[in-house]
Amino acid sequence: MKQLLITIAAILLFKNLSFGQFEKLRDLQQQFIDDERTGSNIMMVFQDGETIYRHTQNSGKKGDKDIQGDTIFPVYSMTKPITIAGMLLLHEKGLVKWDDPVSKYIPYFTNLKYKNDGKILPCKNELRVIHLMTHRSGYRYYGQPLLQKFGGGAGGASFEEPQPNQIKYNNLDDFVKDVAAQPLEFEPGTQYQYGISNDILGRLVEVITGKSFYGYLKETLLDPLEMHDTKFHLTRDEWDRYQVMYINADNLKGFTYLLDSHWTFKEGNHAHFGGGGLLSTINDYSKFCEMLLNRGTFKGKRILSETSIDQMTSKWVEIPESDGSNYKDLSGCYYGFACYVLSKPELDQGNSKKGMFAWAGYNNTHFWIEPEKKLYGLFMTRSREFGWDIPIALRKTVNSIVE
Numbered sequence: 001m002k003q004l005l006i007t008i009a010a011i012l013l014f015k016n017l018s019f020g021q022f023e024k025l026r027d028l029q030q031q032f033i034d035d036e037r038t039g040s041n042i043m044m045v046f047q048d049g050e051t052i053y054r055h056t057q058n059s060g061k062k063g064d065k066d067i068q069g070d071t072i073f074p075v076y077s078m079t080k081p082i083t084i085a086g087m088l089l090l091h092e093k094g095l096v097k098w099d100d101p102v103s104k105y106i107p108y109f110t111n112l113k114y115k116n117d118g119k120i121l122p123c124k125n126e127l128r129v130i131h132l133m134t135h136r137s138g139y140r141y142y143g144q145p146l147l148q149k150f151g152g153g154a155g156g157a158s159f160e161e162p163q164p165n166q167i168k169y170n171n172l173d174d175f176v177k178d179v180a181a182q183p184l185e186f187e188p189g190t191q192y193q194y195g196i197s198n199d200i201l202g203r204l205v206e207v208i209t210g211k212s213f214y215g216y217l218k219e220t221l222l223d224p225l226e227m228h229d230t231k232f233h234l235t236r237d238e239w240d241r242y243q244v245m246y247i248n249a250d251n252l253k254g255f256t257y258l259l260d261s262h263w264t265f266k267e268g269n270h271a272h273f274g275g276g277g278l279l280s281t282i283n284d285y286s287k288f289c290e291m292l293l294n295r296g297t298f299k300g301k302r303i304l305s306e307t308s309i310d311q312m313t314s315k316w317v318e319i320p321e322s323d324g325s326n327y328k329d330l331s332g333c334y335y336g337f338a339c340y341v342l343s344k345p346e347l348d349q350g351n352s353k354k355g356m357f358a359w360a361g362y363n364n365t366h367f368w369i370e371p372e373k374k375l376y377g378l379f380m381t382r383s384r385e386f387g388w389d390i391p392i393a394l395r396k397t398v399n400s401i402v403e
Contacts, residue, residue, distance in 0.1 A: 026057065075280045077276050105207045124187060135193060141196060243382045290376065355372060
């Protein structure tokens with residue numbers, strides 16, 4: 001740790017920055033704790049090939065757990081960009097086309113139906129791969145009474161009564177079979193609805209490659225990126241590194257593991273959900289961010305093509321104004337593949353440059369990439385409720401320090 005601090009100090013001196021200039025970033029990390037937004041949290045900023053800031057702010061509160069570099073977090077929807085990267089690799093090799101019908105690979109998705117004014121009607125449009133990539137499939141996230149099948153909200157949860165097991169599946173084939181039997185919310189491709197589309201992509205990968213979804217990600221992305229702590233399961237020893245969650249929502253406040261009961265994380269389970277099932281560490285996920293910042297390369301190795309990075313950050317969907325309070329903080333952005341991309345910086349509250357792209361996870365893990373500044377930021381904690389104000393405050397503070 002002492003050597004790390006010396007190294008960071010030298011980098012800051014080279015960049016004409018000082019530890020004092022980053023004091024407000026450390027203060028912000030503490031403010032999240034004081035305002036009861038998060039428990040312990042960890043933050044890093046990387047620019048021009050070097051880590052220029054890294055700080056852990058532990059809360060010291062009863063029930064919380066100090067964070068280390070190898071602390072394991074469920075990254076929830078920060079799984080999605082990794083799933084997308086896996087799909088982009090298949091696309092580069094010509095193994096899948098974005099306009100392919102999903103039924104070409106998974107016959108369950110033939111003869112789908114959708115909801116329309118209280119009626120269930122046959123779909124006229126094919127469900128295509130691009131609809132799963134861009135959340136225009138018609139599948140949403142599901143709460144009760146489908147909680148045990150597809151996951152959903154914490155309705156009725158308490159510290160004393162853990163949630164029912166949401167992930168009852170042992171494999172993705174059973175999962176997509178049940179999903180395909182459900183009516184879509186709308187005709188495929190006609191609207192945007194954030195939901196389980198990327199979870200379906202996991203099964204698509206398995207069918208195309210003949211490998212387990214995790215096995216494919218491990219071979220093509222996780223091992224080349226040296227992300228050895230990023231996986232869908234925990235060993236007995238790894239549970240000791242798993243971070244406790246702070247919740248401050250509805251009538252619940254405090255630190256708990258009980259609300260994790262809906263995830264199995266068992267080694268023998270093969271239902272690897274590409275929309276939210278990965279576990280990772282800040283040390284691991286920073287390597288994925290570095291690869292994105294470097295337009296597809298990591299330590300001189302080509303992981304993704306520059307064309308794939310461009311596709312990931314291209315404009316695929318306008319952010320719906322009807323998303324209201326959930327996405328009002330994404331003003332000036334559009335949706336790429338598993339990321340929001342800033343196209344109108346004059347509307348951005350975080351003072352980022354045009355082209356900034358980012359994503360987040362349900363328990364307030366956040367990353368953003370600033371291509372123009374050759375910078376990425378990564379923040380990890382475990383807290384509910386989720387808030388877009390957290391990454392906005394982080395970006396605004398970092399951008400006030402770093403040119």
